[in-house]
Amino acid sequence: xxxxxxxxxxxxxxxxxxxxxxxxxxxxxxxxxxxxxxxxxxxxxxxxxxxxxxxxxxxxxxxxxxxxxxxxxxxxxxxxxxxxxxxxxxxxxxxxxxxxxxxxxxxxxxxxxxxxxxxxxxxxxxxxxxxxxxxxxxxxxxxxxxxxxxxxxxxxxxxxxxxxxxxxxxxxxxxxxxxxxxxxxxxxxxxxxxxxxxxxxxxxxxxxxxxxxxxxxxxxxxxxxxxxxxxxxxxxxxxxxxxxxxxxxxxxxxxxxxxxxxxxxxxxxxxxxxxxxxxxxxxxxxxxxxxxxxxxxxxxxxxxxxxxxxxxxxxxxxxxxxxxxxxxxxxxxxxxxxxxxxxxxxxxxxxxxxxxxxxxxxxxxxxxxxxxxxxxxxxxxxxxxxxxxxxxxxxxxxxxxxxxxxxxxxxxxxxxxxxxxxxxxxxxxxxxxxxxxxxxxxxxxxxxxxxxxxxxxxxxxxxxxxxxxxxxxxxxxxxxxxxxxxxxxxxxxxxxxxxxxxxxxxxxxxxxxxxxxxxxxxxxxxxxxxxxxxxxxxxxxxxxxxxxxxxxxxxxxxxxxxxxxxxxxxxxxxxxxxxxxxxxxxxxxxxxxxxxxxxxxxxx
DNA sequence: TCTGGGGTCCTGAACCAT
DNA sequence: TCTGATGGTTCAGGACCC
Numbered sequence: 001x002x003x004x005x006x007x008x009x010x011x012x013x014x015x016x017x018x019x020x021x022x023x024x025x026x027x028x029x030x031x032x033x034x035x036x037x038x039x040x041x042x043x044x045x046x047x048x049x050x051x052x053x054x055x056x057x058x059x060x061x062x063x064x065x066x067x068x069x070x071x072x073x074x075x076x077x078x079x080x081x082x083x084x085x086x087x088x089x090x091x092x093x094x095x096x097x098x099x100x101x102x103x104x105x106x107x108x109x110x111x112x113x114x115x116x117x118x119x120x121x122x123x124x125x126x127x128x129x130x131x132x133x134x135x136x137x138x139x140x141x142x143x144x145x146x147x148x149x150x151x152x153x154x155x156x157x158x159x160x161x162x163x164x165x166x167x168x169x170x171x172x173x174x175x176x177x178x179x180x181x182x183x184x185x186x187x188x189x190x191x192x193x194x195x196x197x198x199x200x201x202x203x204x205x206x207x208x209x210x211x212x213x214x215x216x217x218x219x220x221x222x223x224x225x226x227x228x229x230x231x232x233x234x235x236x237x238x239x240x241x242x243x244x245x246x247x248x249x250x251x252x253x254x255x256x257x258x259x260x261x262x263x264x265x266x267x268x269x270x271x272x273x274x275x276x277x278x279x280x281x282x283x284x285x286x287x288x289x290x291x292x293x294x295x296x297x298x299x300x301x302x303x304x305x306x307x308x309x310x311x312x313x314x315x316x317x318x319x320x321x322x323x324x325x326x327x328x329x330x331x332x333x334x335x336x337x338x339x340x341x342x343x344x345x346x347x348x349x350x351x352x353x354x355x356x357x358x359x360x361x362x363x364x365x366x367x368x369x370x371x372x373x374x375x376x377x378x379x380x381x382x383x384x385x386x387x388x389x390x391x392x393x394x395x396x397x398x399x400x401x402x403x404x405x406x407x408x409x410x411x412x413x414x415x416x417x418x419x420x421x422x423x424x425x426x427x428x429x430x431x432x433x434x435x436x437x438x439x440x441x442x443x444x445x446x447x448x449x450x451x452x453x454x455x456x457x458x459x460x461x462x463x464x465x466x467x468x469x470x471x472x473x474x475x476x477x478x479x480x481x482x483x484x485x486x487x488x489x490x491x492x493x494x495x496x497x498x499x500x501x502x503x504x505x506x507x508x509x510x511x512x513x514x515x516x517x518x519x520x521x522x523x524x525x526x527x528x529x530x531x532x533x534x535x536x537x538x539x540x541x542x543x544x545x546x547x548x549x550x551x552x553x554x555x556x557x558x559x560x561x562x563x564x565x566x567x568x569x570x571x572x573x574x575x576x577x578x579x580x581x582x583x584x585x586x587x588x589x590x591x592x593x594x595x596x597x598x599x600x601x602x603x604x
Numbered sequence: 605t606c607t608g609g610g611g612t613c614c615t616g617a618a619c620c621a622t
Numbered sequence: 623t624c625t626g627a628t629g630g631t632t633c634a635g636g637a638c639c640c
Contacts, residue, residue, distance in 0.1 A: 035608080042608050044640095057640080060606045103640045187613095189638045222614060223637090246612065253608060288632085298607070304633060336608085 001234055002148045004119050005167050006111040008127055009145040009153035010092065012134075013162040015105035017047035019084055020074055020541065022139045022594045024553055026565055026573035031055075031071035033064055037540070039255050040335075044076055048162060074541040080591045081105075084138055091133050095126060098239045105142075108150055110239040120146075120167060127165050139569070139595045147173070149235035155184055173233030178205030185230045192219065192227075207231040245282060249290065249340025250274045257296045257333030264334055268325050271339040272318040284344040285312035289320035292338035293328050300336075303327055310345040317341065538562045538581065543592070547585035549577065551592055557581060569594045 012018065016034040021027045031050035035043040041061040046068075053068040064071070085104040092099045092107055096114025101107040111117040117126050127144040134142050141163035145156025148170040155177070160166035168176060182188050182196050182204060199218060201207055207215070208231040216224030229235065250271050258264050268291065279286060290304040303324040311317065321339050538544070538554040544564055545551055552566035555576060562581045567574025569592055579586055 038608095040606085040608075042606095044608080058607080060608095063605070063607095066605090106640070187638070191637055220615065247610090249610065251609060300635080302634060306632065338609090340610090 001170075001236055002112070003170055004112070004117070005123050005146040005148050005153075005170060006117050006119075007147055007150055007153045007239060008095075008109040008111055008123070008130070009147075009150070009157045010088070010107050010109070010130065010134075010142050011145075011154075011157045011161065012088065012105035012140060012142040014045050014047050014051075015140075016045040016076055016081055017050070018140050019081055019594070020072075020077075021047060023080070023569050023591060024541075024565070025567045025569070025571055027072055028573075031068050032074065033061075033068065033071045034074045034076050035061055035064075037061065037073055037075060040253050046071075075539060077541065077591065078104075083591075084140070084594065087137050088134055088140075088142070091130060091137060095130065098241050100239045100241060100243070108153065108239045113239070120169060124165070124167050127167070131163075131165060137595060149233070150237050150239065151186060151230055151235040152233060154186065155180075158184070174208070177231065177233055178203065178208070180204045182207055185227065187223065187227060187230070192223070195219070204231050245284065245344060247290075247340055247342035247344065248275060248279045248282060248284065248286070249292075249338055250278060251292060251336055251338030251340075253294070253336040254334070257335050258337075259330075259333050261330065264330055264337065265322060265325060267337050268321050268339060269318050271337055272321045273314055275339045275341060276312060276314040276317050279312050279341050279344075284341075284346055285310035286341035286345065287311070287343035288341065289317055289324065290338075290340040290342060291321050291324035291328070292336070292340065293325075293330065293334055294336035295330070296333035296335060298335070301328065304342075306343065310343065538588075543589045545587050545589035546579075546583075551589065562586070568592050 017032040020032055020034060021030075029049065030047075031053065032047040033043055033050050033055060034045045035041050039062070043055060043057055043059045043061060043064050045057060046055040046059075046064070050064075050068050050071050053071075055064045055068050055071070061073075065073075081104050088105075089099065089101060089107065092109050095116050096109050096111055098110035098113040099107055100109075111123055111126055117123040123146045127146050131142060131144055134140060143157045143160040143162060144165040145153040145158070145160055145168075146165070147153040147156050147168040152168050152173055156166040156168050177184070180203060181193075182202060183193050185204060185207075188196070195218065196202070196207070199210075201210055207227065210228075212225060212228040215228050218224065219227065252267065252271065254267075258267065287308075287310045288304055288306045290302055292300065292302050294300045305320050305324055307316070307320065317339070538557040540554055540556060542554050543551070544554060546564065546566070549564075549566045551568045552564040552574065555563045555565050557563065560581055561578050562583075563576060563578045564586070565574050565576045
């Protein structure tokens with residue numbers, strides 16, 4: 001806690017939605033909701049226009065659709081947000097070397113360490129200048145909080161939203177905090193909030209009055225003491241520029257619960273591969289392998305195992321994850337699986353165990369040396385013969401549910417060899433062919449592997465033809481549902497939807513899993529999946545370039561058509577045109593810079 | 605009517621070593 | 623040799639944050 005309000009907290013307003021609105025003029029002033037569009041998706045960010053309907057972050061997408069049916073629904077494009085974030089963080093670093101990013105859209109800055117402010121007046125001036133600079137560089141607004149501590153600066157920026165600045169003068173904090181809800185304080189979530197409410201404590205003032213001993217009794221030592229100090233406005237935490245990563249994990253929620261044990265094992269292996277890929281990208285190895293399982297009833301359990309030394313070998317992580325899975329009862333179904341590594345080190349010990357496993361694995365198709373960092377497909381060769389594409393998706397899809405397991409595919413003797421999860425009873429990601437196809441060709445996924453975006457392929461028909469009605473006049477006030485993934489029948493996300501757990505005909509099934517990947521532009525499917533016609537799929541909201549009409553973005557697609565709105569960040573709302581999905585003049589493209597020719601242009 | 609993904613931190617139990 | 627205190631590590635679960 002310092003005597004002058006020289007700790008700044010910046011929070012960009014409805015960041016993802018604002019970036020989308022900035023890059024798509026026709027969405028400005030309209031309700032925009034960014035998040036996972038699958039049946040189990042949740043809202044990542046809602047524009048302020050959508051919030052007026054009661055939509056907020058973390059709300060199930062189905063609920064958001066009911067509250068705000070005319071909103072535009074978009075998949076997150078993390079690459080673009082990251083590029084914009086880098087511009088903003090660059091501006092913060094011009095203020096001070098002590099910048100602590102909390103996420104893509106939020107950071108603390110120590111203005112004193114940067115020598116730009118030692119009193120209220122200078123801090124306020126720096127904050128106002130920053131807001132103006134961000135607007136000029138990105139076209140976006142952010143809210144700034146200034147105070148003598150991190151906690152208060154964050155409270156201030158929250159109070160300043162949207163597009164404001166609030167400075168809390170040291171000495172006034174208790175008075176300011178007293179009437180606020182306990183939920184204002186960091187560390188008080190739904191559970192603690194409810195706990196306090198039952199004790200008759202709803203405001204920060206009442207929290208301070210309760211006293212430290214009472215809070216410790218209710219919430220435990222660490223939490224109780226911390227909360228009491230916060231209630232008094234006391235917070236000595238310093239702004240920390242560099243934070244060490246403590247763990248790396250990946251997880252997937254499935255559109256339909258998994259029951260088949262073979263399929264569950266296969267998914268755990270895939271997750272282990274992806275996790276190791278991420279681990280290596282971050283330059284780490286780790287000792288503790290964690291398996292996370294969320295069951296059909298939403299109960300979540302974790303199992304972990306600590307190795308003798310740190311590893312980044314895919315075979316070791318796979319083995320450990322598989323062992324941990326053996327101790328978990330999955331009867332009833334599994335909705336989420338995750339694999340993580342903690343106890344990180346920035347080096348790898350000579351791991352004889354890994355070498356031994358690798359030697360064993362060679363014969364069974366295990367990647368002996370672990371992942372090759374240069375390998376675009378971190379999964380390496382299909383280890384157990386379960387990859388639907390590599391194992392021959394065509395037969396799998398056509399056989400459908402309850403089919404006799406297909407001919408042996410993959411490594412003989414490997415777990416599950418010859419069993420085909422796609423043809424099995426689970427039905428999640430029914431048409432695995434196209435999914436696998438995308439995995440085999442990461443270049444088709446501009447935003448990286450599934451799971452990084454909060455979305456995963458959905459059995460939904462996806463890419464419905466919301467805009468397949470042909471040209472729409474520029475500036476039309478047609479509901480901004482443009483980017484919505486409407487089914488061909490008009491029902492969101494239901495075009496060609498195979499029923500849960502059932503595979504449909506060849507072509508439909510390909511369409512089913514051709515649903516948009518994270519920020520995906522065109523996703524060629526069919527050719528590598530070996531199923532149906534070669535047809536390009538266009539992700540809702542993704543950027544495209546047309547040889548005649550120039551830059552635009554995909555409003556929707558389906559039944560062989562893709563609808564594109566031709567506009568760019570600097571333009572007015574553009575015209576909508578519909579093309580055949582295989583129109584040779586239409587190609588995926590990189591996002592355009594939101595302002596001028598900034599670095600966002602490079603984002604893909 | 606449902607509940608994502610990637611994290612961090614804390615607590616308590618069990619176990620082991622000193 | 624036994625007992626109790628203490629402290630570190632591992633493991634599992636839970637709350638919280640963006």
